[in-house]
Amino acid sequence: xxxxxxxxxxxxxxxxxxxxxxxxxxxxxxxxxxxxxxxxxxxxxxxxxxxxxxxxxxxxxxxxxxxxxxxxxxxxxxxxxxxxxxxxxxxxxxxxxxxxxxxxxxxxxxxxxxxxxxxxxxxxxxxxxxxxxxxxxxxxxxxxxxxxxxxxxxxxxxxxxxxxxxxxxxxxxxxxxxxxxxxxxxxxxxxxxxxxxxxxxxxxxxxxxxxxxxxxxxxxxxxxxxxxxxxxxxxxxxxxxxxxxxxxxxxxxxxxxxxxxxxxxxxxxxxxxxxxxxxxxxxxxxxxxxxxxxxxxxxxxxxxxxxxxxxxxxxxxxxxxxxxxxxxxxxxxxxxxxxxxxxxxxxxxxxxxxxxxxxxxxxxxxx
Ligand SMILES: Cc1ncc(COP(=O)(O)O)c(C=O)c1O
Numbered sequence: 001x002x003x004x005x006x007x008x009x010x011x012x013x014x015x016x017x018x019x020x021x022x023x024x025x026x027x028x029x030x031x032x033x034x035x036x037x038x039x040x041x042x043x044x045x046x047x048x049x050x051x052x053x054x055x056x057x058x059x060x061x062x063x064x065x066x067x068x069x070x071x072x073x074x075x076x077x078x079x080x081x082x083x084x085x086x087x088x089x090x091x092x093x094x095x096x097x098x099x100x101x102x103x104x105x106x107x108x109x110x111x112x113x114x115x116x117x118x119x120x121x122x123x124x125x126x127x128x129x130x131x132x133x134x135x136x137x138x139x140x141x142x143x144x145x146x147x148x149x150x151x152x153x154x155x156x157x158x159x160x161x162x163x164x165x166x167x168x169x170x171x172x173x174x175x176x177x178x179x180x181x182x183x184x185x186x187x188x189x190x191x192x193x194x195x196x197x198x199x200x201x202x203x204x205x206x207x208x209x210x211x212x213x214x215x216x217x218x219x220x221x222x223x224x225x226x227x228x229x230x231x232x233x234x235x236x237x238x239x240x241x242x243x244x245x246x247x248x249x250x251x252x253x254x255x256x257x258x259x260x261x262x263x264x265x266x267x268x269x270x271x272x273x274x275x276x277x278x279x280x281x282x283x284x285x286x287x288x289x290x291x292x293x294x295x296x297x298x299x300x301x302x303x304x305x306x307x308x309x310x311x312x313x314x315x316x317x318x319x320x321x322x323x324x325x326x327x328x329x330x331x332x333x334x335x336x337x338x339x340x341x342x343x344x345x346x347x348x349x350x351x352x353x354x355x356x357x358x359x360x361x362x363x364x365x366x367x
Contacts, residue, residue, distance in 0.1 A: 005357040012352050017269045017328060018282040020343045022245070022358070024350045026263035028060075030244045033259045034226075035064040038238050041231050046070050046089055046219065048241030049362070051337040054346065055083035056358035057244070068111075070219075070239045074099055075365035081110045083361070089113045089219060091176065091239070093121045093141065093149065099367075100128035104169075107134035113217075115176060117141040117151045122164045129169025137173045138164050139217060142204055144177035144197035153200040158211045165213055174217030175208070177201050178239070183224030184253045194229040202234030224254035247336040249292030264346075265297065266331040266339070268312065270323045278302055278323055280312040282331060286342060287312075292334030299323050 007015065038045040047061050050072040058069055058080055068087025071077045077088045093116055094100055103125065106112040114136055116122045122138065129136045140161050143150030151157050157175070165172040179197035182190045198220060205215045218236045221229050223243035230238050242250065245264035250256040266287055272279035284307040287294055293304040294312070301320025305313045312331075316322055323329060333339040340346075341363055348356040 007347060007354045007357055010354045012267070012349065012354075015267060015347060015354070017267050018280075018286045019267050019347055020340070020345070021265050021267055022346045022348045023263045023265070024348050024355055026246075026261040027244060027348075030246060030260050030263055031060060031064045034238075034240060034243055035061075035066065037226070037230065039065060043230065043235055044237035046087070046237050046239055047244065048072070048091070048222070048239050049076060049080065051242045051245060051340055053340060053360040053362040053365075054358045055080060055085070055361050056356070057346075058083065058085055061244070067237070070241065073362075073365055073367065074102055075367045076362040077106065077112055078102065079362045079365055081106055081112065086110045089115070089139070089176070089239075091115055091141075091178070093117055094124065095121060097124060097128065100124040101132070104128035104132035104134050104136060107132070107136060111137060113137040113139055113173060115139045115141040116160065116164065117143075117149055119160060119163050122160070122167055122170060126167040126169045135169055135171050137171045139174050139176045139219065140164065140172075140204075142175050142177045142201055144179050144200045144220070145193065146178060146181040148178075148180070150177060153204055155207075157204045158207050158213075161208050161213055162211065172213060174215045174219070174236070175201060175204055176217070176219035176239075178222060179220060179225055179229055180222055182228070183222070187228075187255050190225060190228045190255075194225055195232060198229050198232040198234055202232070205234050223250055223256060223260070227257060242336055245336045245340075247292070247334065248295050248332050249335045253292055262297075262332055264333060264336050264340075266294075266333060268329050268331050270325055270327045270329060271311075273322060273325050276316045277305065278314050278316075280314065280329065280331075281310070282312045283307045283310040285309050286339075287331065287333050288338040288342070289334050290338040294334045295332045297330045297332050299327075299329050
């Protein structure tokens with residue numbers, strides 16, 4: 001028997017603050033938009049789950065047509081597999097026998113792809129796969145310009161792919177890259193730099209094919225650049241995930257268009273009003289200003305100044321009307337991903353009433 005969360009059916013006024021809210025109409029519109037974009041382009045959607053951390057959200061994305069999920073951490077993948085997700089890409093290289101063994105064991109229950117950018121990582125996976133009696137699907141991570149992880153484009157991609165293909169217990173499945181270095185480019189620059197980034201993947205795909213390897217997967221793209229890269233030749237699947245919620249950074253710093261709406265907000269209360277500033281109950285243990293500052297949506301008279309642990313401080317603007325003590329205000333997170341992980345649950349709202357509550361089950365899954 002499923003137990004209904006006590007908040008379900010309550011009006012917004014009944015919620016104590018600070019509380020993380022999902023506007024279901026907007027969320028569903030964002031999910032449809034991303035799923036439809038991929039459908040139209042003839043590519044798969046494997047949305048990154050690092051922002052939502054929720055099997056409930058995963059189910060909605062799969063229902064909308066996502067082929068599976070991308071995860072940052074193996075422990076996230078384990079929780080999603082427990083929840084019934086069957087196709088996962090762990091987009092981080094595993095560097096210990098402990099982790100390689102866990103990835104091998106997961107193959108008994110789901111198709112969980114690993115990535116490598118060095119032969120040592122492939123060798124680790126191969127040992128674990130053989131010990132477990134399974135085959136681990138593997139992508140080569142290509143550095144498309146971010147210079148964080150990945151093989152530098154060129155002959156080393158083919159070398160490593162051949163190494164993987166020759167290893168017992170591994171199946172070479174293709175390549176991935178993440179053009180995150182383009183997120184905050186101007187739209188014109190982003191167009192050029194995404195073309196260069198995806199061009200590296202397409203060229204790698206061509207070299208691999210000429211080298212005799214099948215390359216079924218070329219995985220790339222994030223919310224901050226999908227409009228500039230998802231349509232480019234070579235891409236077979238899109239990893240963009242954060243766009244299901246949208247945030248201030250994607251819109252204001254990455255110029256992501258209005259097709260994606262602000263579905264994730266925080267309800268906060270004004271706990272103090274001073275001469276030139278106000279204080280709210282949402283500090284950096286509730287949302288974080290990492291990457292981009294948060295914004296009060298319905299309070300024109302103040303602008304973000306700083307967060308301390310349990311206080312948000314907003315400064316009076318030259319001719320603004322200050323909110324009052326006890327006012328409940330709607331906050332737009334700067335970067336949603338640096339906010340969701342601080343919360344246990346999403347409170348989902350439709351027409352001012354709580355319709356559902358989704359736990360963030362992979363919160364704290366860091367290994
Ligand atoms: C490997 C990888 N893929 C995709 C993304 C894009 O995620 P999002 O769409 O949530 O911005 C990221 C973001 O950090 C990433 O690291």
